[in-house]
Amino acid sequence: MKTKALLLSCILAISPIFSMASVSNATTQAGAHIDPDLTELLQKSVDSIQAVVTFKGDSAPTASQLDVLEKLGIKQGMSFQSLPITGIVATPEQISALAANPEVLSIYDNEKVTYENETGTELTGVDQLRKDDTFRKLNGGLPVSGKGIGVVVNDSGIDGTHPDLEFGNHVVQNVMASTNLHALSELLPISYVENVPNTDSTGGHGTHVAGIVGGTGEMSSGKYEGVAPGANIIGYGSGAAVAILDTIGGFDYALTHQTEYNIRVITNSWGTTSDAGTEFDPFDPINIATKKLYDRGIVTVFSAGNSGPGESTISGNYKKAPWVITVAAGTKQAKLAEFSSRGVSGKGGTVVVDGETFKWEDRPTVTAPGEGIISTRVVAPVSSLGATDDVENIEPAHLPYYTTMSGTSMAAPHAAGIVALLLEANPRLSPAEVKEILQKTASNMSGYEEWEVGAGYVNAYAAVDAAFSGRAYGTTVNADRAFNSNVNLNVERTPITLNYSNLNLNGSIHSFNVEQGVTELTARINATGLLGQTGNTINLVLVDPDGNEYSSGIYLLFPLYTDRTVQVTSPKAGQWTMKLEGLDGIALDEEVQGELTTKKAGSFTGLSDITGHPAESAIKIGVSERLLDGYADGSFRPNENLTRIDLAKYVVMGAGVRQYLPVTGTTTFSDVKGEDLAFAEAVAAKGAALRDPAYKGKGVLVTTAAGKFSPKQAVTRAELAYTLVQNLGLGADAESKMNEALTVQYGDSRIAISDSSLVPAHLRGHVQLALDLNILNAYFEITQGPYDLLPTVTAKFNPVNNVTRGDFAVAITRYYAQY
Known part of the structure; x- marks a missing residue:
């Protein structure tokens, strides 16, 4: 439902505040909750296990609870001062005994963590660029982290008492501001209350946003680290009841204090739905303000809004300004979140401002992670935001410090953090150049158009490479083709x-x-x-x-x-x-x-x-759906064999493949030229599939001879199975099935594939998953002799048969239905 009120563009979970006590009765009846990973570990032959034990209660473990550990002979561990949590080293027998104790709420494995923002920073390549040796050397020996770049969080406020944000160090300034005109008795200059440790007393929205931009992840050992943990964060907090003047005050503060804090970015997760679908208005005070920032080298980032999935729902005409970056919300499966606001197909125009002609469009700029994002929770007052999701997604030891939220409010600060990374890599970039890089390096999103997702899913790894090297990306972006x-x-x-x-x-x-x-x-x-x-x-x-x-x-x-x-x-x-x-x-x-x-x-x-x-x-x-294309002469040639280069082009267009160019600037293949090279490099790169967030999988095309791509070679059915399954991010699952017999579902039974011996061993798992996912079909034959009571059903896959362009059209549309 649309409203005419100014709103914070996030989905707020309306639920009671979570507490350990609120679930204690149910847990007593069911026994302690055991982490599935810990259950698996208990089944292995190990002498001792590091575990996190949470007792019932709301404060530090009581003396009687600690006595439970001592009576079981558990002598190694630590206890928190305020949380009912202990970390222990115990035998499997001791842990089993603990699980049966009515004082124990849960037991979790003290597992090693990976650096992530609940997979968001993996998906966009932030984690990958952080550990890239070439980028580190180009950056003076340190990982790219947004170091020294000032980012204003123009929101409800920031809780600088949170250790991940730490006012006075990471949050370099925290401003409390509210423009209540009725409280003024005369015309006075705007005033701010600066150096306030905690300005977020109304629910935690701004604190969550700040953590996405650049939280250090200190309280999670880096697991929930933000995009740009080296950035200097400046909080401009207006509380929950904000009006246009409050938000403009943030822009004013950024301009006034730009030099003092090296402010280069301002992120805004708010909007107005009253003018959704309207033309761009250069006289809107917000557009005037953001243009001033643009002229001064400050990049303005907006959330698109949460009024989707209909068209013409971007919340605010100022989000169509040609000098700002507007961000749609994506899922962790690289799709567009249902709630994310859309623009209008083909809507736009030109406008002359300060003597310069700009082109504006009614669409997002790019898409960034915005669904189920875990980030910093306001410490005081305790917030109920995301309480239900938190219990399911966040381990008990981290619950006091992190919470889950969804919305374009989460997508905008992710993009703002990436902007800070670009500006550290190349401080000379203008706002226009930053925006162009984000669009030129984006990954195409299967089945979506520009008015829905912009140029595509933001690709931090390629964007930082472009900022360092100046190399030209964009050849493969659908929006530019x-x-x-x-x-x-x-x-x-x-x-x-x-x-x-x-x-x-x-x-x-x-x-x-x-x-x-x-x-x-x-x-x-x-x-x-x-x-x-x-x-x-x-x-x-x-x-x-x-x-x-x-x-x-x-x-x-x-x-x-x-x-x-x-x-x-x-x-x-x-x-x-x-x-x-x-x-x-x-x-x-x-x-x-x-x-x-x-x-x-x-x-x-x-x-x-x-x-x-x-x-x-x-x-x-x-x-x-932009999953394939015809030829320049107006034909499609459905009966011709599909070539490897056409397959590369089509999966980059619509099957979820990241843009990639070798960081060294060298080419991988000697037999691919011109525009085709960018497509070949993208499909061959490690972690090519957008659904491979950790960049761990192989490329999405079967390799031929070293240094050769063989662009005109025909594609077989087994090779196509490999490509489509790899694109779904299921490469590891497929490899685990290489030695299993190939079967296909027929009615309520599974039928053996009679020609499975023709499937190369390294492709067997991919063929199996392609059959199970109904992307590629088997060919059934039913025979029955004159005296047979029942027919015999056999199935073939024909793995070495070449794929025609018509065959591919059927397969890729099935793939798209699954994607």
Whole structure:
């Protein structure tokens, strides 16, 4: 619901304040909660374990609770002064005895941590650039951290008493400001109360934002470190009830104190929905203020707003200013968050300001992580923000210091932190150059357009490289490319709820009608199992008017990947049925949420030779979603073999691949030239898949000879399986299945793949997952002798067959449905 009030653009979880005492009764009945990682460790042969024990209560462990440890012979450890938590070294037998004690709330493994902002800094490449040796050498021997760059957090305030922010050191200035005009008796200069340790007394929004920009992660041993922990943070706090003057005061303060604190960035996670969808107004006081900052070399960052998913919902005309950076919110799966505000396709214009002509557009600039972000919690007063998510996502020892929030409010400071990294790498960059680098280095987001996500998912690693080297990125960015083929697609989505039950299957069936001319039908459910965590062995099936069934199959990885998707191109018009089937009678009863999506292709150009082809609908869908493209002569050539360079181009366009250029400036391949080289480098790079946040996986194309890309070589079905599974970030899972027999789901049984010996050993796991995910299909044959009671079903994969361009269109649209 839109409001006309000024709002902080984040999703605030309205829930009671979490306390250990509030769950003590339920825990007593169920026993102590044991960390799954610790349970696994207890099953191994180990002499001692480091564990974190949380007792019931709200303060330091009592004498009687510490006595519990002593009576069990536990003599190594430490106890917090204010928290009911101890760290211990104990044997598996001692831990098992502790778990049965009614005084114990939970026991967790004292596991090693990785440096992250709840995967956000991994996903955008911040962690990767921090440990890059070339960047470190270019930066005087130290990792790029935003050191010395002043970033103003124009928000509700900052709790500088938080050790991750530390007023007087990391937070170099903290200002309390409020422009209550009714409290003034005469016309006076604006006044600030400076050097206030804690200015965030209204809920913790600004403190959370500040931690994303550059919290040190001290209270989590670096786990929840911000994007630019070396930056100087300046808090400008207006409290919760803010008005336009309050926010403008932040811009004024940045200008007034720019030299004193080397202010180069200001981040703003607030907006007004009253003027969403309006034209850009250069006379808006906020636009005037941000232009002044632009002229002085200060980069202004805005959150896009949380009024999505409809178009024309960006909250504030000032977020369309050509000199600011406006940030949409992405998920950790590199998708656009449903709540993130969108712009309008093709809407924009030019404006002359101070004698210079600017082009403005109604869209975000880039997308950054904004869903389920863990960052600094205001220490006092205790905030209830994100309390429910916190219990599920944050270990007890960290709960007093961190909380979970979602919104474009979280995406904007992430981008602001990256800007600080760029300005440390190259302090001479202007705001316009910073904005261009962020857009030119962004990663394309599968199935989204500029008016939704901007140039794509922000890519800090490539952006910092561009800031250091000045090398030209952007060749692969969809927003900057011209395409040969275009299709207009009309999309309708319908939410569905089904009640799966082993005893009553009637609730597991839903009937619906498919109109004539529908290009694609996609059904999706999420079978989460017990407490939304275990997964469920439920199969999703669509039945067409003739009784033909289309199945999602049961993932071999169903506890980890709980969604099921069925996609049908050119579905037959008439009455269809959507139903759920439990595998072998072991599926759990569950209310399952899902969605039916239909797409109908309208006018199209640049596809002169696909009419009547079996893959016609898939080709139109792929072109519409920028998953593939035709040729300059207006043809698509659906029966030609797919080449490796075309596969590289298409997966970079629409399958979730990061931009990458070798840091040394050298080229990896001697047989790729011109524009094609950027695509080849991107797919070959380690950690190429955007869904590989830790940059650990191999490239997304099967390698050929060393130093060769073989751009004109045809792609086989097994090689395509590798590419699509790698792009989903499942490379490690695929490699773990290399030695398993290949099978495919057929009805309620699994059928062996008869030609599995033809699948190269290193691709077997990828083929298996491609089959399980229903991206690539097996070919079934049913035979029955004259005296056989039952038919024999065999299945082939045809792994060495070349993939045609039409084949690829079908596969990539199935991939997109899964993505």
